[in-house]
Amino acid sequence: MRLLLSILFTATLTRAAAQSDFYLREEIPLPPGEVMEIGSIALMPEQKIAVTTxxxxxWICSGAYSEDLGKVTWKKxxxxxHEPFGMFWKAGWLYxxxxxxxTRLKDSTGxxxxxxxETINSDWGIxxxxxxxxxxxxPDKNGDIWVVLCLTGSAGAASDWRGWCVRVTPDGKMIPTCSGIRSPGGIGFNSSGDVFYTDNQGxxxxxxALKWLKPGSFQGNPTGNKFAKLANFPSPPDVADKSRILAERIKHPTFIPPAVVFPHxxxxxxxxxxxxxxxxxxFGPWKNQLYVGEQTHSQVQRVALEQVNGIYQGAVFPFLDGFEAGLIPVRLDQEAGLLFVGGSNRGWASxxxxxFTFERVKWKGRTPFEIQTMTANNDGFTITFTEPVDPSTAGNPAVYTMEAWTYIxxxxxxxxxxxxxxxxxTAANVSSDRKSVRLKVDGLVRGHVHHLTAKGVTAAAGQALWHSDAYYTLNEIPR
Amino acid sequence: MILRLFSVCISFVLPALAQDGGQLFTLYCAACHGADGNGATGGAFPPLAGSPWVGGDPDRSVKVVLHGLHGPVDVLGKTYNLEMPPQGAMLPDDQVAAILTFVRSSWGNQAGSVTADTVKTIRAAHADRKEAWTAGELLKLHPLPLERTALTHLISSVYPGKWDRLPDFSTLKAESVEEEHDGILSVTDSPHKDSYAMLWQGDFQLPADGEYNFLLDADDAARLIIDGELIVEVSGSGPMDGSRSQQKKATLSKGSHKLRVEYLEISGFEGITLGWRGPGAKSWSWLSDQKAASGTIREPIPIEPANGRPVIYRNFIAGTTSRAIGVGFPGGLNLAYSADHLTPELIWTGAFMDGTAKWLERGTDNNPPAGENLVTLAKERFLPKEARFRGYKLDKDGNPTFSIQIGGQFLLDSWRAESGALIRKLTVTGSALEVPIARPAGVTIEEAAGKSVIQLSPGQPVTLTYRWK
Known part of the structure; x- marks a missing residue:
């Protein structure tokens, strides 16, 4: 009997964790018969949500917060x-x-x-x-809107300022801010208000990768460099073909490397x-972390950033999965702890x-056993977990594997x-509170993505990790 | 010693060679082509299962994977216009070979494996190539095997002669009669280039009871007759470019039907396209060697005014600038205002815009106005460089006023439709302004008779009435 119980107990504990144990993903009903390929989401007062297609x-949605999604109503x-990708509400206007x-727009007559x-700025080329x-x-803390401009056909620069990030000020000026962009998929802030965008493989x-739009920086793709002369800026770096990011950014200090690479x-x-x-x-124990939508795989990834030697870097972790279409906008209601996502797979499959889809995700209040953060040390990494670990597994260097690489x-x-x-x-030292493990790593490579697997790590309570992979982009090794 | 070294090498090299094609397919390809090879999103993306592009000569698919594919491509009766991104810079030869070997042997595909050497050879042969392939280029180099059609016992007859319409075949004697074992209608079955008629007769095997769609296009004339009933006809003479193609529906039962296709070539180019789509089928099947151009099988998406209010369309409109704002007024009068040139540029009557060019797939097609009587009012900017577009306001009926700021003054340009005419009201604030007025053939502007410039003064708006002749 005791044996049977213990087998049952073990079986329960070793059952693989599932997303539905921790997060409730629900489709928000859309207006019937409409093509709702959602490109942006804005939160409005009174728990209304605006979306563009x-x-x-x-369209404005009411009822997206209610327990019963059958009560959702829509108003056009x-x-x-023209295909908006980015929208927010501020003082009675939708921007x-x-x-x-x-543009900003409103209903002035009720x-x-x-x-x-109202057209605020239209100074870039199309x-x-x-x-x-x-x-x-x-808007950033100055009220500026940051706009990332995809290259022509995603590979050329046939119109002014393609491949650049520009800022649009509240009084309608355009300030070219960063160069080197290819094909963005979204833009947002970290907890310090620094601006990041996602750029697609090509x-x-x-x-x-997730890239840091440090003002004045170059992001790696020289196709749009020629536009610097339009504003009498110094030319962005003419990077060498078939090189490495690390080699080029040492030569060209304005080249800011991708903060976190998402291995293709x-x-x-x-x-x-x-x-x-x-x-x-x-929304779970992920304070100040970033959630990043994913179009092709219909997912949301989780990113933990840190700054080392003045450069952003960090880890991406697989997070939410199984959305109904390719995700484009993601929006978190910070008060309600509700994540809203929308998307489309027109033209690019998912x-x-x-x-198309509009969905919300709610945390069920149960904390998954996960790698919470991964930070770099001079001699390895510190892995912090969401729950205390079992030192007999987490303290054993053999339960981890690591591989590192870069890209041309x-x-x-x-x-x-x-x-x-x-x-x-070579070593895995569990902290006294058992929440983190310091890994000593022989052979860190500056500039490489370091892929850690921690499959064998178990929590003190016995359960296995929900996700056991982390991908850390080691731009800088701490001194 | 040599032996030992050799065995050490093997143990290092083998794992690198054993690429798992299925796993690589899942990682890099399945999002678009579907885990089941049927194309993601219920076939919105090209299928690989059963696709003739995948079978036969492997060069075709190796080239697509290495350099990508640009522009429209027909796969199993459906036209796709997406971009296959090139994978050659990312995937080494052995991975490309493993993926294609997997694809060619999965989901019922039964083509042979592809070796890394084949990939290497093709890669080297096109090392200088920068662009993606087009379907046309690849088909010229590596033609697809012809697909079997639903026609059996197909007999073609050729009748030389000069007619300006389809002749009465019962009075004619065929010059030649052949059985077409491939079941495919093709004008290449005729030895003549001009001045002849053809007749095809055969058994048409239908898979189910229900409603069938037929698409017929010809250069010059053709008609489809099933069981003695005329189904669809293209009459007169002209090109086979979709502009004269006809679509008709017919309710038919499962099983064998008598098919009869009559065809006439007058002079110049020749050809026939005949497609059909059974109950529930999403794509066309073809009975002809030529297939309709991609544009012709899209159902139109008319963009039109609703509830008595104008409709705004803001996407690219061919014939004006990228920042054009289209306005479709009730009553079939339409305007495209250029927010680049700060002036109205196009007006036309009838249908406003069709959404298919920009609202389907990646929106790569050109989108001209959908109606008639197109008139170009301007092609360039007349205001100074500092003039800026400031947006537009809609009145209670939805009619727009476009707003331009020139330093401290504003030019307001209001439009509405009334009794078959477009009414434009120009207002200026600040100081006086000269506005050039184009007076193209095709429309009259009563208030501007004989004028090419309007003098605008603050507090004195000017109204112009654009009426088609």
Whole structure:
């Protein structure tokens, strides 16, 4: 009998954790018969939510917070917009980044429809090419909207300022801010208010990544460099083909390396929207971490950033999965702790098999046993877990594996994983509170993605990790 | 010693060679082509299962994987216009070979394996290539095997002669009669280039009871007759470019039906396209060697005014600038205002815009106005460089006023439709302004008779009425 109980107990504990144990993912009903390819989401007062569609409609949803999603209602507020990717609400206006301009709109008469469409800035070029997308941020602390401008056809620079990030000030000025961009999928802030965007694998971008838009920086793709002369800026670096990011950024200090590389295929294929968790634990123990949407794999990844020697870097962890279409915008209601996501797979396929979707995710209050953060040390990494670990597993260096690689910086499309090495984990010291483990690693490589697996680590209470992979981009080794 | 070294090498090399094609497919390809090879999102992306592109000569698929594919491509009766990104810079030869070997032997595909050497050879042969392939380029180099059609016992007859419409075949004697074992209608079965008619007769095997769609296009004339009933006809003479193609529906039962296709070539180019789509089928099947161009099988998405209010369309409109704002007024009068040139540029009547060019797939097609009587009002900017577009307001009926700021003054440009005419009201604030007025053929502007410039003064708006002749 005791034996049977203990077998049952073990069986329960070793059952693989599932997303539904921790998070409730629900589809929000959409207006029937409408093509709701959602490109941006804005939170409004009174728990209303505005969404824009790729066909240029703007709808307002009521009831998306209610327990019973059967009560959701929709009202069309505007139409005839040009594929907006970025929207927020501020003081009675909805601010939009449309493909040709930054706009704000409102209903000035109370008629229930937007009637005032003010163009704030339209100083960048567009030429009708399908790929010249524009993704816009929420306002920064100065009220500026940051806009990342995709290259023409994602590989050329046929219109002014393609491949650049520009800031649009509240009084309608455009300030070119960063160069070197290829094909963005979203833009957002970290907890310190620094701005990040996601860029997709392709020419001069070996793998997709989350990148830091440090003002004045170059992001790696020289296609749009020629536009610097339009503003009498110094020319961005003319990086060498078939090189490495590390080698080029040592030569060219304005080249800021990707903060976190998302290895192609392993952690999605097309990262999109970015949101920082400042909900104080209402969405799980991920304070100040970033959630990043994923179009192709219909996922949300989780990112923990740190700054080392003045450069951002950190780890990406697989997080939420199984969304119904390719995700584009992500939006967290920091008060309610609700994550809203929307998306479309028109033109670019996704694992989620619906043509478009609008969903919300709620934390069930149960903490998954996960790697919470991964930070770099001079001689390895510190891995912090969400629950106390069992030292007999977590303290054993043999339960971990590590592999590290980088990518070719090249004009060709993407890159294989190259310069592969296998750093050796020589010690795993569990902290006194049993919440973290300090890994001593022999063979860290500056500039490489370090892929850690921690499959054998168990919690003090016995359960296995929900996700056991972490991918840390080691731009800088702490001194 | 040599032996020992050799065995050490083997133990290092083998794991690197053993690429798992299925796993690599899942990682890099399945998001678009579907884990089941049927194309993601219920076939919105090209299928690989059963695709003739995948079978036969492996060069075709190796080239697509290495350099990508650009532009429209027909796969199993459906046209896709997406971009296959090149994978050659990311995937080494052995991984490409493993993936293609997996694809060619999965989901019922039964083509042979692809070696890393084959990939290496093709990669080296096209090392200088920068662009993606197009379907046309690849098909010229590596033609697809012809697909079998639903026609059996197909007999073609050729009748030389000069007619300006389809002749009465019962009075004619065929010059030649052949059985077409491939079941495919093709004008290449005729020895003539001009001045001939053809007749095809055969058994058409239908898979189910229900409603069938037929698409017929020809250069010059053709008609489809099933069981003695005329189903669809293209009459007169002209090109086979989709502009004259006809689609008709018919309710038919499962099983064998008598098919009869009559065809006439007058002079110049020749060809026939005949497609059908059974109950529940999402794509066309073809009975002809030529297939309809991609644009012709899309159902139109008319963008039109609703509830008596104008509709705004803001996407690219061919014939004006990228920042054009289209306005479709009730009553079939339409405007495209350029927010780049700060002036109205196009007006037209009838249908406003069709959403298919920009609202499906990646939106790569050109999108001209959908209606008629297109008039170009301007092609360039007349205001100074500091003039800026400031947006637009809609009145209670949804009619727009476009706003331009020139330093401290504003130019307001209001439009509405009334009794078959477009009414434009121009207002200026600050100081006086000259506005050039184009007076193109096709429309009259009563108030501007004989003028090419309007003098605008603050507090004195000017109204212009654009009426089609």
């Amino acid at each position: 790729r066909r240029g409609d703007l 507020f505007a139409q005839g917009l 939009l980044t449309q493909r040709p301009e930054v 008629g229930g429809l937007a009637d005032t469409f 030429n009708g090419d399908y790929h010249e997308y524009a993704f816009g941020s929420d 020419p001069w971008n070996g793998s997709s 295929g392993k952690v999605g294929q097309s990262p999109t929207g970015i949101v920082c968790d400042q909900s104080n634990g209402k 694992r989620g098999s619906k043509p 910086l090249q004009s060709d499309y993407g890159s294989p994983e190259v310069d592969k090495v296998t750093p050796r984990i």
